Amino acid sequence: MNVPNALNTPGSAGSTAPETAPAAASALSFRTAGEGDVPALVALVESAYRGEASRAGWTTEADLLDGQRTDPEGVAGVIRAPGSLMLVAERDGKPIACCQLERREGGAGQPVAYFGMFAVRPVLQGGGLGRAVLAEAERVARERWGAGEMHMTVITARADLIAWYERRGYVRTGRTSPFPYGDERFGVPLRDDLEFELLVKPLRLPPS
Template identity: 45%
Template sequence: MIRLRPATEADLAEIVALSNWAYRGTGEAASWTVESYLEGERTTKDTLRADLAATPSAQILTWRDEAGELQGHCWLEPGADDVWYLGLLSVRPDRQDRKLGRTLLSAAEDYARERGARRMQMTVINVRDTLIAWYERRGYGLTGETRAFPYGDDRFGKPLRDDLCFVVLERAL
């Protein structure tokens, strides 16, 4: 069992570095979940601060090992009807073969469940078939709902394709 802690301002630089490594990293230590159809940074400290300020009920949870090294993090946001949103799930790409992603996902689900969540929802870019399949193996299902990709808003990177949208996945907790 891992312990998740709400991020503080002091954690933001590490969260940004890990997010950008996990989502946009290249080279030998790149993640299998890298978003090669977007260029630029996945996030910045200013973007995270603005998102947290705009959504006061949300928080970024961090997972550190015994030595204090950041292993992963995620965004959790309570919503209507006890449906919580999970986003920005990131683990160290150089340690993904140790099942860190599924461990963090399970801990995030437990954290939300302990606070009243009955369902967890997320969005994934439609062309991320391997990642969607990974979430499906963990009990998430496609709802059939899609959401527009924010073309023209380069805060999350510049798209290299014109066919992107988000699919919504959900699972009962």
């Protein structure tokens, strides 16, 4: 089951997302995850979003949600599904960031890409790594699927996070969807007003 990203970036509600230098993104390599990566990716996503350890970075959701962010079945499902992948960013052979990409049908016969499960190791946040991963995800979506747009969903309470994406060309659509209250696979809400908003960015396709 696909669920909108509660956070989809590198901040906690009420914090200010730092503008960062690209130097921290040097010496990165990217690859597509396999099923052998599932345990490490679950741990990475959980560390970025849940619990006290997540407060070392600015992507924590600890003030909005308790419980798990994902589980092995959820990550493996992304890896196995057709038209879907987990993109892994590595440094020195170790995964330090990841995101989900999924091809979806768009209007006028052109596909769009859905971006989710974005996680950066908390102690490495604030150094430009998230920006580099997002740029690579956009490149993959354009070149692999010919996607004309990138879509994502973000919790509306995350004003700092939405602003981070707006600075990178994403536009608020005003189209909202409810948080899946009662489905603890995606966390235990600490507030009763959580909902998602769709953000969209046009992707410039390479010349044919």
